[in-house]
Amino acid sequence: MIGVTHIPVLCEEVIENLVSAEYSLFVDATVGGGGHAHHILERYKGIRLIGLDADEEALHIAQEVLRGYGERVQLVRGNFKDLKEILNGIGISSFDGILFDLGLSTYQLTGERGFSFNDEVFPDMRMDDRAELTAYDVVNTYRYDVLKKIIGEYGEEEKAHRIAKAIVEERKKRPIATSKELAGIILKVKKRRGKIHPATKTFQAIRMEVNREPENLRTGVLDAIDMLNRRGRIGVISFHSLEDRTIKGIFKTSAVVNAVTKKPIRPERDEIRKNPSSRSAKLRVAEKI
Numbered sequence: 001m002i003g004v005t006h007i008p009v010l011c012e013e014v015i016e017n018l019v020s021a022e023y024s025l026f027v028d029a030t031v032g033g034g035g036h037a038h039h040i041l042e043r044y045k046g047i048r049l050i051g052l053d054a055d056e057e058a059l060h061i062a063q064e065v066l067r068g069y070g071e072r073v074q075l076v077r078g079n080f081k082d083l084k085e086i087l088n089g090i091g092i093s094s095f096d097g098i099l100f101d102l103g104l105s106t107y108q109l110t111g112e113r114g115f116s117f118n119d120e121v122f123p124d125m126r127m128d129d130r131a132e133l134t135a136y137d138v139v140n141t142y143r144y145d146v147l148k149k150i151i152g153e154y155g156e157e158e159k160a161h162r163i164a165k166a167i168v169e170e171r172k173k174r175p176i177a178t179s180k181e182l183a184g185i186i187l188k189v190k191k192r193r194g195k196i197h198p199a200t201k202t203f204q205a206i207r208m209e210v211n212r213e214p215e216n217l218r219t220g221v222l223d224a225i226d227m228l229n230r231r232g233r234i235g236v237i238s239f240h241s242l243e244d245r246t247i248k249g250i251f252k253t254s255a256v257v258n259a260v261t262k263k264p265i266r267p268e269r270d271e272i273r274k275n276p277s278s279r280s281a282k283l284r285v286a287e288k289i
């Protein structure tokens, strides 16, 4: 996407807490626009990096951004839920460090793929366009009680009941055909207060359902821990308390990693000022025993 840049969040903190000059192979499980990857490769000249992303467009951008690093970089399209299979497929059975930077990149939000409230396009929201389920299917076919549960649990939206009801009522007239229409339905139930759009939590919930984010995260992180070398580190940047709780729980109960961060690392005020989308980011890091 020309003219749009994704600013990597907690970049210095990732370099400082997750990467070491002793590493030889690092996996960026969500390479996106290549922001973190670029900084890691620049700082540690001895590191080779595998960059994974489910989104083809993201990989094109990463390819451009990381072109200068030549054979030190290998980009692969795939879902991190299949991490083991994907890496085994290119002859890799272990690595020294891995980063998961969850959520969306700026390119996806501005790419007219239905992720944004103002998108007058088909409500798609798939990160991987080979997947079958779209946001259109979720809002137009899911039963009221399932919609309410998703919006309540994944969105942590206190008005989940009213929003789910409004969606079901509205689609009786005609299918909800664009993301802007969906945002409009939510706006009728939840009035605008402050800077955050009232549809934010519902959009997040639907996106998480479409991309099976909670299940994929658990599978990907458990496989990553399994494949980490001794003294290697895993880092996860999450933007949602459900994700943060999942990571905290895995790091706490795993017998093979120790949490390096007892409390998650949060962006400094200055970073939030420069990049407001970093405001809810939390980085947790653990080390393989």
Ligand SMILES: C[S@@+](CC[C@H](N)C(=O)[O-])C[C@H]1O[C@@H](n2cnc3c(N)ncnc32)[C@H](O)[C@@H]1O
Pocket (backbone or CB within 6 Å): 006, 007, 008, 009, 029, 030, 031, 032, 033, 034, 035, 036, 037, 052, 053, 054, 055, 058, 078, 079, 080, 081, 101, 102, 103, 104, 105, 127, 216
């Ligand atoms: C926040 S962006 C990453 C930005 C990147 N760290 C940077 O600095 O440019 C998250 C990326 O993860 C990708 N992604 C999300 N879930 C994924 C999954 N289960 N498997 C692979 N990629 C995923 C998205 O497509 C998106 O490009």
